[in-house]
Amino acid sequence: MATKSSGGGTDLPAFFADLVRCETRLYNALNDRLRERHGIVTSQFESLRFLRDHPGSRVADLAAEFAIGIGAASKGADRLEKQAWARRRTNPADRRSSLLELTDDGLRLVDAAEATFTETLTELTAATLRGPAGPVAAQLLAELRATLERDRIGLPTG
Amino acid sequence: MATKSSGGGTDLPAFFADLVRCETRLYNALNDRLRERHGIVTSQFESLRFLRDHPGSRVADLAAEFAIGIGAASKGADRLEKQAWARRRTNPADRRSSLLELTDDGLRLVDAAEATFTETLTELTAATLRGPAGPVAAQLLAELRATLERDRIGLPTG
DNA sequence: TTGACTTGGTTGCCATGGCATATATCTTAG
DNA sequence: CTAAGATATATGCCATGGCAACCAAGTCAA
Numbered sequence: 001m002a003t004k005s006s007g008g009g010t011d012l013p014a015f016f017a018d019l020v021r022c023e024t025r026l027y028n029a030l031n032d033r034l035r036e037r038h039g040i041v042t043s044q045f046e047s048l049r050f051l052r053d054h055p056g057s058r059v060a061d062l063a064a065e066f067a068i069g070i071g072a073a074s075k076g077a078d079r080l081e082k083q084a085w086a087r088r089r090t091n092p093a094d095r096r097s098s099l100l101e102l103t104d105d106g107l108r109l110v111d112a113a114e115a116t117f118t119e120t121l122t123e124l125t126a127a128t129l130r131g132p133a134g135p136v137a138a139q140l141l142a143e144l145r146a147t148l149e150r151d152r153i154g155l156p157t158g
Numbered sequence: 159m160a161t162k163s164s165g166g167g168t169d170l171p172a173f174f175a176d177l178v179r180c181e182t183r184l185y186n187a188l189n190d191r192l193r194e195r196h197g198i199v200t201s202q203f204e205s206l207r208f209l210r211d212h213p214g215s216r217v218a219d220l221a222a223e224f225a226i227g228i229g230a231a232s233k234g235a236d237r238l239e240k241q242a243w244a245r246r247r248t249n250p251a252d253r254r255s256s257l258l259e260l261t262d263d264g265l266r267l268v269d270a271a272e273a274t275f276t277e278t279l280t281e282l283t284a285a286t287l288r289g290p291a292g293p294v295a296a297q298l299l300a301e302l303r304a305t306l307e308r309d310r311i312g313l314p315t316g
Numbered sequence: 317t318t319g320a321c322t323t324g325g326t327t328g329c330c331a332t333g334g335c336a337t338a339t340a341t342c343t344t345a346g
Numbered sequence: 347c348t349a350a351g352a353t354a355t356a357t358g359c360c361a362t363g364g365c366a367a368c369c370a371a372g373t374c375a376a
Contacts, residue, residue: 011296012276013275016279018303021306024226027178028313069365072363074326079362096324097371118171124306126170136294140287140291216355254340316336
């Protein structure tokens with residue numbers, strides 16, 4: 001029981017495998033629904049929601065939030081701009097960067113997509129999360145996330 | 159509190175966000191360690207471990223396990239074969255498919271990588287999972303995974 | 317002020333995965 | 347047995363992300 005005892009009673013490799021499998025399948029399922037109803041995928045929905053809730057963010061802020069590279073964040077912003085869902089505005093305080101904000105179209109889209117997102121997520125997870133373990137697990141994931149972010153774990157290079 | 163009550167006391171969108179952020183950062187961090195020490199990434203480690211533990215699996219079995227498309231699984235197998243970590247053997251019962259198995263090199267690699275994997279994962283998560291919430295959360299994710307797999311949620315097309 | 321360093325972002329190249337298509341094999345109704 | 351359909355995989359095209367090279371702009375010390 002060497003493996004189990006390292007995690008204080010939890011089989012960490014099994015925990016990780018379950019975490020990844022849940023994430024993959026939920027992400028895929030949400031992609032399907034969001035694509036068919038709104039023409040976007042989950043990563044775009046999350047970017048739009050972040051920009052709605054944090055207007056004036058920079059490309060680097062998107063990268064940090066989602067733990068993706070700066071390059072990927074920049075390209076993602078390009079795509080949102082190309083669809084006229086977001087735009088870059090010159091940052092008056094630092095001309096190297098731009099401040100991102102949603103357009104009216106983008107705002108309407110994210111609000112509509114959020115309904116689909118929440119509905120689908122509820123459909124897929126509410127039964128399992130309904131019991132008393134739900135909030136405990138949610139709290140633990142929030143703590144794990146906070147720890148990883150505090151220690152800057154798993155940030156890509158570029 | 160409409161959102162929270164749908165999940166029986168859990169904010170499902172927040173739960174999902176935390177789940178995805180944890181998965182991304184852990185995956186990235188494990189990628190770094192595995193790449194520098196063994197020249198593989200986490201997805202390859204997981205494939206190798208699966209083949210070690212389920213010898214004679216088919217490409218379709220890999221796809222189902224990881225909720226990726228058949229095409230992606232086929233290409234992944236190609237890459238493992240190219241490195242001589244695995245090989246395809248003709249399936250005597252069905253000549254459309256091959257049975258995959260590790261080579262001796264592949265077996266040595268996965269065993270070595272597993273030590274790095276477990277060690278890194280422990281380093282990153284053991285502190286958070288140590289408390290009483292750890293097993294509760296692990297159990298909940300296992301149940302969620304089982305539900306998603308039972309209902310075939312989030313399987314790609316090809 | 318200026319030159320070295322840092323920081324924010326963009327872009328090109330490569331690897332990987334999704335999806336559609338193409339093949340080769342099974343399976344099965346008749 | 348045969349033809350139609352189902353199944354397992356392979357492969358091509360496209361989208362996306364990592365990483366590195368590059369450029370523009372800010373910071374700082376002397």
